[in-house]
Every structure is written in structure tokens, then in C-alpha cells.
Amino acid sequence: MGVHQDDLGDVLHSVFLLKWEEVPWAPPKLAAAKAALASSEAGDAELVDLPCGPAAVVESLNEREGQKVFQMTGYLPHPDGHRVAVLALSTTAGSDHEHYRDMFYGIARMVSFDNPLPPQLREQFPEAQEVAAARDVFG
Numbered sequence: 001m002g003v004h005q006d007d008l009g010d011v012l013h014s015v016f017l018l019k020w021e022e023v024p025w026a027p028p029k030l031a032a033a034k035a036a037l038a039s040s041e042a043g044d045a046e047l048v049d050l051p052c053g054p055a056a057v058v059e060s061l062n063e064r065e066g067q068k069v070f071q072m073t074g075y076l077p078h079p080d081g082h083r084v085a086v087l088a089l090s091t092t093a094g095s096d097h098e099h100y101r102d103m104f105y106g107i108a109r110m111v112s113f114d115n116p117l118p119p120q121l122r123e124q125f126p127e128a129q130e131v132a133a134a135r136d137v138f139g
Contacts, residue, residue: 006093014091014100016107021084028077032056035075035084052076052111059101061094068094072104079113080130087111 002014023031029047036045036056045058055076062069074087089104091097115127 006096012091012093014089014093017086017088019086019088021086022082023077023084025081026077027081028079029054031077031081031084032075035077035086036073039073039075050076050108050111052113053079055108057104057108061097063094067092068097070094070097070100072101074104074108076108076111085111 004012004014006012021035023035026034032055033045033047036058039045039058044060045056048055048057053076055074057075058071058073060071062071069090069092071088071090073089074085076085076087077083078085087104087108089100091100093100115122117125
């Protein structure tokens with residue numbers, strides 16, 4: 001959550017959320033599209049290719065209580081096919097939404113489903129068997 005001022009001194013709010021959603025198994029592009037279409041803000045959705053794989057991004061700019069609210073939600077399917085990482089950004093800085101879009105895509109490009117530990121530490125902290133099995137199946 002963030003609270004900051006715009007150039008005129010008005011107070012702006014922003015929120016970034018990250019969560020997992022369990023989904024029925026589907027290929028990654030289909031899982032991303034299904035998750036985006038199921039969202040309540042599915043008006044402007046697009047499929048994108050990120051370093052972690054295909055994703056769907058939904059974007060909206062609405063007016064609520066006299067204030068512009070910009071929202072972006074990304075649906076990034078996990079390679080196991082059973083989960084989708086959901087990234088959501090919402091801000092009252094509607095007039096600066098291009099900057100928030102850039103920040104959102106910057107964060108989304110950093111998402112990885114790989115084990116981030118150096119190889120020498122992976123042995124000390126092994127992956128869960130389910131995760132290793134999913135990685136074997138999907139490369």
C-alpha cells in the first residue's frame with residue numbers, strides 16, 4: 001500500500017497485491033485467458049509473453065466517487081498447470097496511469113517460477129517433491 005502526493009499536493013493511493021489462485025489444469029495460455037475472462041474487469045484484456053511464460057493482463061481506467069482509478073491485473077500461470085499467480089495494481093493516480101502501467105510490466109517481467117537459490121544452496125533447501133515433479137514434466 002502506498003500513499004503519496006501528486007504535483008498539485010493531492011493525496012494519491014496505490015495498492016499492489018500478489019496471490020495464488022488454484023485452477024483446473026489447463027495449458028498456460030488457456031489458463032491465463034480463462035482467468036482474465038473470469039475477472040470482473042475483463043473489458044480490456046491482452047495476452048502477453050513474459051520471461052516466465054504466457055500471461056493475460058486486464059487493464060481499466062474508471063471513475064469512482066469523482067476520482068479516476070487505474071487498475072491492472074496480470075494472470076501468470078504456473079508451469080504445474082494448477083495455479084495462477086495474480087498480480088494486481090490499483091491507484092487513484094489515474095492521470096499518470098502510463099507510468100503505473102510501465103511499473104506493472106516491470107514487476108511482471110521479474111516473476112520467475114524457478115528456484116532462486118544458488119546451486120550449492122539448493123541441496124540444503126530442496127524443492128518440494130510436487131514442485132520438482134512439475135518441473136520435470138514441463139521442462
